[in-house]
Amino acid sequence: xxxxxxxxxxxxxxxxxxxxxxxxxxxxxxxxxxxxxxxxxxxxxxxxxxxxxxxxxxxxxxxxxxxxxxxxxxxxxxxxxxxxxxxxxxxxxxxxxxxxxxxxxxxxxxxxxxxxxxxxxxxxxxxxxxxxxxxxxxxxxxxxxxxxxxxxxxxxxxxxxxxxxxxxxxxxxxxxxxxxxxxxxxxxxxxxxxxxxxxxxxxxxxxxxxxxxxxxxxxxxxxxxxxxxxxxxxxxxxxxxxxxxxxxxxxxxxxxxxxxxxxxxxxxxxxxxxxxxxxx
Numbered sequence: 001x002x003x004x005x006x007x008x009x010x011x012x013x014x015x016x017x018x019x020x021x022x023x024x025x026x027x028x029x030x031x032x033x034x035x036x037x038x039x040x041x042x043x044x045x046x047x048x049x050x051x052x053x054x055x056x057x058x059x060x061x062x063x064x065x066x067x068x069x070x071x072x073x074x075x076x077x078x079x080x081x082x083x084x085x086x087x088x089x090x091x092x093x094x095x096x097x098x099x100x101x102x103x104x105x106x107x108x109x110x111x112x113x114x115x116x117x118x119x120x121x122x123x124x125x126x127x128x129x130x131x132x133x134x135x136x137x138x139x140x141x142x143x144x145x146x147x148x149x150x151x152x153x154x155x156x157x158x159x160x161x162x163x164x165x166x167x168x169x170x171x172x173x174x175x176x177x178x179x180x181x182x183x184x185x186x187x188x189x190x191x192x193x194x195x196x197x198x199x200x201x202x203x204x205x206x207x208x209x210x211x212x213x214x215x216x217x218x219x220x221x222x223x224x225x226x227x228x229x230x231x232x233x234x235x236x237x238x239x240x241x242x243x244x245x246x247x248x249x250x251x252x253x254x255x256x257x258x259x260x261x262x263x264x265x266x267x268x269x270x271x272x273x274x275x276x277x278x279x280x
Contacts, residue, residue, distance in 0.1 A: 004164040007130045018047075020143065021050070023077070025217065027059065033251060037251070038232065047071060057106075060069075075130060078174050140262075142154060144168055183207055193209060195212055263266070
């Protein structure tokens with residue numbers, strides 16, 4: 001595909017509430033429970049996913065159903081990309097790669113999916129952007145799976161995705177440098193970012209204006225780690241309120257919103273202001 005404009009999708013401000021959900025990994029049963037608990041209204045509310053809809057959990061096939069809903073919007077995660085890469089040359093997967101992903105990355109569910117549905121899933125995943133952006137009463141929100149490269153602002157990140165820059169594309173679905181280094185500088189040019197990819201067993205983690213929302217739902221559901229939970233957050237939730245969710249079995253709901261604008265990140269446009277925000 002020579003035109004890379006599809007890699008970033010910009011949506012208008014919604015008419016109701018906007019929620020962001022962490023890495024699902026086949027736990028769509030938990031997502032359904034969470035939406036019921038917040039009295040989700042599909043006529044006006046929306047859900048934004050940070051990617052990794054599939055693998056490890058038992059309901060990965062349900063991603064096709066959710067991607068058909070007009071209120072459900074997802075970015076591409078590394079697990080969707082790994083599956084697409086297996087079929088890069090056509091409708092037959094690369095055998096060694098398929099065996100590796102079944103053995104190591106939770107792709108065993110794929111072997112039982114009928115061919116026609118496999119093709120439908122691959123098509124749906126191929127349409128997923130690498131980043132989403134939309135407005136809220138508090139300011140602009142961005143969604144991606146992994147990270148914006150360190151030192152890069154949001155407008156530059158979007159431009160590089162749209163140009164097909166491979167390093168930026170890789171960072172968007174694979175990067176973990178900010179999380180590993182506990183980089184608190186955030187990303188200039190956007191109010192708030194929601195990301196996933198790096199499991200946080202102690203709850204959502206803040207890095208400047210970045211909120212890491214992958215709280216390892218599938219680990220909790222499958223009994224691999226007692227602290228694994230699905231996090232669903234209203235995108236306008238107050239920062240401090242993210243630390244005090246309403247708890248259900250295997251689910252954390254972050255619902256208490258703030259009306260205060262997101263802050264200086266959205267209007268910061270120069271390295272000079274970055275230096276004033278984070279001196280030294």
